[in-house]
Amino acid sequence: MVQRRLTQLDSTWPAALPRRLGAMIYDGFLVAAIWIGITVAHVAFFRFVLGQNAEEIGVGALEVWSLRVLLVLSAIAFFTFSWTRGGMTLGMQTWRLRVQTVDGYTITPLQSVVRCLTAWLSLAALGLGYWWVLFDGERRSWPDIASNTRTVVLPKR
Template sequence: MTQTTTQDVMCPLWRRLFALLYDLVAVIAIVMVVGMICQLATHGNLITTGANVHIAWWYQPLQALMVAAYFLVSWLRGGQTLGMRPWRIRVTSNGGARLAPKQALLRLIVAALPLSLLALAPYSGPRTALWAVAIGWCVWFAVALVDRHRRTLHDIVAGSEVRRIG
C-alpha cells in the first residue's frame, strides 16, 4: 500500500501557469464574442472616436462580469476551467471538497486584485500600469513556491487549493 503525500496531490506551479495560458485563450474568445454582440447591439456605436475615444460606460464592466462568470461557473461546476482539464488539475477547498460559492467568489476577487493597478495608467502611463499588474500577479503566484501546500495567495485567502487528478 502506498501512502499519498502532499507532494503527490498538490499541483506544481508550472502546471498551473500552463493551464492559465490555456484559459487566456478562452478569456480572449469570451471578450471577442461579447464585444461583437455589443457592437451589433449598438449598431457599431460602442466605441466612438473623435477628439477623444469614448467607450460606453457599461462595456468594460460587462466584459469583466462575463470573464468572472467563466471562472466562477467553471470552479463551481466540477472545479475545472477549460485550461485545467488537459493539465488534469482541479481547484478544491482545503481537504479536497468542492468549492463553496463564497470561497469561489473570494478566490476570484483576490486573484483579480492586481488588475486594480490599471488605475495607475492615467498617472504613470499604460505601460507602467501593465507592468505593475504583471508584477502583482507574479507576487500572488510566487507565494506557491514557498507554501508547503503549493497554494497561491488567492488560494490561501479563500481556503482553496489546486490538486492534480488522475
C-alpha cells in the same frame, strides 16, 4: 448550491507552478475568445439597436464602462461556473488540475468570486500571488489562501 464531495482525494497532490501557468495560459485564450464575442455583441448593440454612428461607438463613458463591466463579469462567471460545477476549467482539465475545498468538496460561488478577485490582485502584483506557490509549504497561491481552497493535481487515468 449544494457542494459535492469530489473523488480521487487520496491520490491528489498540490499543484506546482508550471502546471498552474500552463492552465492559466490555456484559460486565458478561452477568456479572450469570450471577450471577443462580448465586444462584438456590445458594439453591434450600440450600432444597430441604439443607432449610433460607427465613429461614435466607444467614445462615451457609457460605452466604455459598460463594456469593461461586461468583460469583468463574464470572466468571473466563466470561472465561477467551472469551479463550482466540477472544480475545473477547460485549461485545468487539460493540465489535470482541480480546485477544491480543503476537505475535498466543490467550492462555493463565494469562494470562487474571492479566488477571481484575488487572482486579479495576484497578477497585478507582477504575478507574486502565483510565485508564492514556490515558497508556501503547501504550494498555495494567494487565491488558494484567500478562498481557503486548494489546487491539486489529479492522477493519470
